[in-house]
Amino acid sequence: MSTHQGGKEIHGSGVLVRLRDGEIIEGRVEAFDLDSPDLLLTDGDPSTNNRSALIPLSSVKSVRLERRDLHSQSNGNGNGRVVDGTGLRKVVIHYWDGDVVTGLIGQDVERHQHGLKISLISPGLDVLDVLAIPHSAIKAVFFVKTWDSRAGEYFRETAHWSLHRADTPLVDLLSEIHNLSQLRHRGELTTDEFQRRRRQVLERI
Numbered sequence: 001m002s003t004h005q006g007g008k009e010i011h012g013s014g015v016l017v018r019l020r021d022g023e024i025i026e027g028r029v030e031a032f033d034l035d036s037p038d039l040l041l042t043d044g045d046p047s048t049n050n051r052s053a054l055i056p057l058s059s060v061k062s063v064r065l066e067r068r069d070l071h072s073q074s075n076g077n078g079n080g081r082v083v084d085g086t087g088l089r090k091v092v093i094h095y096w097d098g099d100v101v102t103g104l105i106g107q108d109v110e111r112h113q114h115g116l117k118i119s120l121i122s123p124g125l126d127v128l129d130v131l132a133i134p135h136s137a138i139k140a141v142f143f144v145k146t147w148d149s150r151a152g153e154y155f156r157e158t159a160h161w162s163l164h165r166a167d168t169p170l171v172d173l174l175s176e177i178h179n180l181s182q183l184r185h186r187g188e189l190t191t192d193e194f195q196r197r198r199r200q201v202l203e204r205i
Contacts, residue, residue: 016064017041017055020097020137021193025053032063034112034132039063057114057134058188061095066130070121085125090146091118094139096183097197098176103129109141116141136188176201 015032017025017039027041039060041053088104095101103120110117115134118141121127177198184194 015041018061018063019055019059020061021196025055027053032065032132034110034115034117034134037114058136060134061097061137062134063132064129065117065132066128068128069126070128071126088121090144091120092142092144093118093120093133094142095137096139096179097137098200 014026014028017027019025025041025043027043029039029041032039034057037058038054038056041055043051043053085104088106091103091105093101093103101120102123104123104125105119105121107119115132116138118131118133120129120131122129180189180194180197180201183189184191189197
């Protein structure tokens with residue numbers, strides 16, 4: 001994978017795109033820039049009918065730009081692991097669809113106009129994923145001290161953060177439904193997507 005200076009632009013790279021409705025598309029991008037509102041994906045599978053797809057970032061949950069097996073890398077003596085966790089920060093990514101992803105990072109998150117780029121190491125220190133995540137797909141990226149402590153949450157209704165919140169599952173789920181209604185009212189969710197995600201929340205009650 002070749003990267004434009006500053007980490008903004010990825011050239012000629014195989015990527016895995018996860019859309020917000022759950023669909024996954026693999027292909028190649030000639031130029032992917034998180035300062036652009038969309039990406040042009042060339043389908044790498046000749047058995048499909050698709051030649052290319054222009055995908056708005058608002059439809060994307062995440063783009064995996066690179067995956068690296070850290071176990072396969074040598075530490076100089078032919079075996080062993082090059083990552084030992086020293087100096088890495090724990091992060092928790094909260095998506096609007098309810099998914100939560102944990103991992104470790106050794107460098108700052110790259111912030112761009114339409115999203116974030118994160119080099120995320122798995123908690124087991126065996127896989128590194130370079131992810132591009134549109135702003136529209138995530139609630140927040142929390143930097144935490146331990147995995148078992150609850151991270152702070154942002155309340156859209158009050159525009160305030162709460163760092164220590166009581167565990168109130170039913171209230172949380174009802175709040176999610178309210179947030180989805182607000183997103184639909186502003187036109188950020190279609191009616192079909194709203195209904196689908198609302199059903200997912202109701203199934204957890």
